[in-house]
Amino acid sequence: MARSGNLSDAADILGRTPSAVSMMLKQLETHLGEPLFETDRKNKLTALGAYVLEQAERELQQFDNMVKAIEGYANATHGHVRIATVPSVAGSIMPVVFSKYIKDFSKMDIELRDMDSNSILHELSRNRIDIGIATMGENSAGLHSQHLLSDAFGVICHPSHPLAQNRGPVDWQALTGERLIANSLSAGIDVPACKTLHANALLTAQNLTSIMAMVHAEIGITILPEMAARAANATGLIFRPLADSLAKRQIHMLRKREAALSPAARLVEQHILACTADMIQGPTA
Template identity: 75%
Template sequence: MALKIEMLRGFATVARSGNLSDAAQTLGRTPSAVSMMLKQLETHLGEPLFETDRKSKLTALGTFVLEQAERELQQFDNTVKAIEGFAKATHGHVRIATVPSVAGTIIPQVFSRHINDYGNVDIELRDMDSSSILHELDRDRIDIGIATMGQQNVGLNSQHLLSDTFGVICAPTHALAQETGPVTWEALDNERLIANSLSAGISAEPSILLHEKALLSAHNLTSIMGMVHANIGVTILPEMAVRASNSAGLIFRPLAEPHAKREIHLLRRADSTLSPAARLLERHILEIAAEISQDTLMGMSS
């Protein structure tokens, strides 16, 4: 007969209770059933576990078995708790990487509303550019990615998260800040453009020509906004990126180009299954993103 965890649990309960009736009540079984289980255990071991039939005093073997049983029961119960918690999304480890604009807008709203839903889930959040996110997904170093889709998207499952409109950002004293409405490419012909990796992704021909003659470029949003604040030039950024950066006091005017949008996707590897906790986080991100509309992201238009 092989020892079973419930035999150890029954013995430990009797040993702690000091009698069969109280132990049986705790275990939800009859005293006779508990007594039979103890006899099976003693028969298997070949030695008695209690000094008398009253079960109030342990033998030397009983003391040793109790010590080992309680240690094993604690480990077993912790394992069961961890397994059940993982299945219910209250335990686990989720690795997520997102573009900074989403890290500074959608993700805080997700955790503000749902942080108690994750219990003991270890969530690792990193912000990086889209190409780095795709690279991390390819290397299976993250579970969820939030990025702009690239040309190399083989092996990825994608859900469209939101469209982010590009606009011109300038200082409040700049000439463009004195007008309202969308800005045309022609209006930017004679402006000093502070190019960046996001604006360089706009495929419209006027944008390509504008970036080819740009003498200033920066990749860090803090540096970009600092130069715009100093009225060194203007830049072009998606609205969410502006909202997530140090943009207080700056003016945002949307581009007249209707296709100047950044499409952000929720990504994961097609050949892997997300954990319950990761699926829960994914669902919450989609819910928050669905609630966000472009006309409420920020009121920077003049």
């Protein structure tokens, strides 16, 4: 009535009869012990009535905002999504996901971190991230996994290195006696010849920029997955794939098995899977 100006219009807005609205108003005034309107015409609020109107409208606005927030969360348009991924995926797949589906993410709060696989598994176990993209490890118990892609290992060497004179696959025998710059990725290849190479390595580095710099300086060769090599921007170096078809890094989408993803996180997960599948298949004719 304070906004409509009369009892009949207020009743129409509320979908109630005028008598029902009048009774509710009397009950509220009785409860408060003071009138809300100055006259029987109900068109001018008392000081108490103005205060009640202000408080009621504020609470209604908060209620409407709460309903919209709940609807947005349920419809995956709102939400906080925490993602951790290995650097190669962060630098190749994730930009494509954000570029293609940026409108779907416009009202989400997405946190993206790149780190090594062991750190990702640790963060998942502590519930500090919602989605992890990494290789499986010994600490994968209690995780739900979905295979995302395979990333073949290859040898990276300086253009002046004898291995750079050919472009075909390299077998393990060709690497015998080579000076290897070892890293945590190549150390995970479960092949005796590779284990021997790492056992004899005099230098180990984990930072991809440092590894590439040492290869540029002709200190030795290194072994990395192809996506990691691309992410490290190995410009001016030679990448030759390994002939061993088993020498591949398997990257999985991971999350806590017992934890239910929010609708927003599920939507992000679906978009990552779709983009990865498109990139693997390549353009269609």
